[in-house]
Amino acid sequence: MTEEQRLFVADAQEIVERLQRDLEELRVARSEGRRRRELAAQVFRRIHTLKGSGASLVSKTSGGPYLGITTWRMGAFWEGRSVTH
Numbered sequence: 001m002t003e004e005q006r007l008f009v010a011d012a013q014e015i016v017e018r019l020q021r022d023l024e025e026l027r028v029a030r031s032e033g034r035r036r037r038e039l040a041a042q043v044f045r046r047i048h049t050l051k052g053s054g055a056s057l058v059s060k061t062s063g064g065p066y067l068g069i070t071t072w073r074m075g076a077f078w079e080g081r082s083v084t085h
Contacts, residue, residue: 008057015050019043 001009026039 004057004060008053011053012050015046019046022046 022039022043026036026043029035029039
């Protein structure tokens with residue numbers, strides 16, 4: 001494993017641990033509107049950070065074309081478009 005991969009794994013583990021805590025807090029804060037919105041936003045930011053870090057690592061280790069295709073497919077997925085046709 002390269003140093004960059006080790007750093008990614010360490011960062012990812014920390015993010016996942018924080019996500020677990022945030023999700024538990026989110027479950028408990030079910031009736032607290034403002035706190036719930038803040039926690040939900042934090043969860044999405046953590047997921048976005050993890051996704052971005054992973055994409056960066058993939059692009060550095062497998063080349064840009066893979067990342068471009070993956071990004072295109074994910075964009076289509078989130079927009080509800082089919083990428084198979």
